[in-house]
Amino acid sequence: MGKRKVLTGLLVVLLLAVLVISGCSSSPQASSDQGAQASGKLDKMTLQLKWLPQSQFMGYYVAQAKGYYKEQGIDLQILPGGSDIIPEQQVYNGVADVGVTWVSSLMKYQSQGWDLVHVGQIFQKSALLLVSKTSKGINSPADLKGKKVGSWFGGNEYEIYALLEANGLNKEKDLKLVQQDYTMNQLLNDQLDAASAMTYNEYGLLLEAGMKESDLHVIDMNDAKVAMLEDCLFVKSDWIAKNADLYQRFLKASIKGWQDACADPAVAGKTVYDADKSVSLDHQVYMAKEVAKLVEPQGFDPAKIGYTDMNAIKQTGDLAHKYGLLTKPAVISEDTFASKYWQQATGK
Known part of the structure; x- marks a missing residue:
């Protein structure tokens, strides 16, 4: 019986030591996360x-x-x-x-x-750009006058509206806004003079299609102060x-x-x-x-x-x-x- 009591006492002491060490090394948030796991x-x-x-x-x-x-x-x-x-x-x-x-x-x-x-x-x-071929001569927002400009619409057009008005262009009279698809073929095939493009997607598609950055002109909504x-x-x-x-x-x-x-x-x-x-x-x-x-x-x-x-x-x-x-x-x-x-x- 004496040996059993000694062994039991040692186990209790060891268990308490483990609990104390664990408690000292864990933050409340860590304990919560560990509990969930x-x-x-x-x-x-x-x-x-x-x-x-x-x-x-x-x-x-x-x-x-x-x-x-x-x-x-x-x-x-x-x-x-x-x-x-x-x-x-x-x-x-x-x-x-x-x-x-x-x-x-x-x-x-x-x-x-x-x-x-x-x-x-x-x-x-904002990641939204208006991209055009340099051959189109669109070097500033004012040069969009008389051009065909692509938008995906569905809520994606408002930065373009802001860009146009900020540069004195009427979206109904001064240019033609065209429904754009999710490829850049309309720009590549000259169906659009300028197209919407996200920096991380469509602009890359143009480069992958063989265009060089020097072949393209970009209007950045951040630089134009109309970013959303x-x-x-x-x-x-x-x-x-x-x-x-x-x-x-x-x-x-x-x-x-x-x-x-x-x-x-x-x-x-x-x-x-x-x-x-x-x-x-x-x-x-x-x-x-x-x-x-x-x-x-x-x-x-x-x-x-x-x-x-x-x-x-x-x-x-x-x-x-x-x-x-x-x-x-x-x-x-x-x-x-x-x-x-x-x-x-x-x-x-």
């Missing part, structure tokens, strides 16, 4: 993309591939978008928990009474009210994924390509390198990925109202553009 139960979440799987969304794919969501106790399903999928509708109807959309588009739905909340800004700059913010994260207000902790964990994992993706876009492009071979590996890598410039512009602190610049939000809202996307000024408040979730997730 230890239980084996992951919180299910769905993320609705604005478009097809491509490096535009590389941060989420990198975070998923590296297990960052699982580390935060999340089982994330990434839903691809498409021309017939509207992220705002998907989130509002409960098909997805979190969505990716352009800020101007989100403002439109908010203005219609949809209880959607902006909860993170991934792109810090693009890819952001948004949720339904009643969902975030019940799932603030879940969203913050999602955001932590996503930011980590975006930081890795921007630090090594070649690997990020390969990760997206492996997830869905919708375009070539070379194009995914090209896209990744260009997207990194939008998420982390020159001089931008990687620790601030997801940060919302309220001045840029206001500019987007002002332009959206002035040029007809919104019938009344955007409501910009903590209820519609909530910064607290990013602040709590990052500790900033």
Whole structure:
């Protein structure tokens, strides 16, 4: 009996020592995350993309591939978008928990009474360009007069409207706006004088088609002072009210994924390509390198990925109202553009 008591006492002492050491080395958040993993139960979440799987969304794919969501106790399903999928509708109807959309588009739905909340800004700059062949002689926005200019419309046209009016052009009388497809063939075949292009996608298609940068002239919406913010994260207000902790964990994992993706876009492009071979590996890598410039512009602190610049939000809202996307000024408040979730997730 004496030996048993001694052994039992030693086991108790050892157990207490392990518990003390574990407690000292774990933060409350780490303990929470470890508890979620230890239980084996992951919180299910769905993320609705604005478009097809491509490096535009590389941060989420990198975070998923590296297990960052699982580390935060999340089982994330990434839903691809498409021309017939509207992220705002998907989130509002409960098909997805979190969505990716352009800020101007989100403002439109908010203005219609949809209880959607902006909860993170991934792109810090606009990626929209108007591209023309140098042979067309379009060296400034004023040179668009009398030309055929392509737009995808569907909410993508308002920066162009702002550009035109800011340079004294009437969109109805001074030029012809043409429905543009998602290739750049209309520009290559001279059916358009100038075409819309995203820095990370369509501009690259022109280069891949054999055009040289010296063959092209670019009008950048940022340089023209008419930029409107693009890819952001948004949720339904009643969902975030019940799932603030879940969203913050999602955001932590996503930011980590975006930081890795921007630090090594070649690997990020390969990760997206492996997830869905919708375009070539070379194009995914090209896209990744260009997207990194939008998420982390020159001089931008990687620790601030997801940060919302309220001045840029206001500019987007002002332009959206002035040029007809919104019938009344955007409501910009903590209820519609909530910064607290990013602040709590990052500790900033």
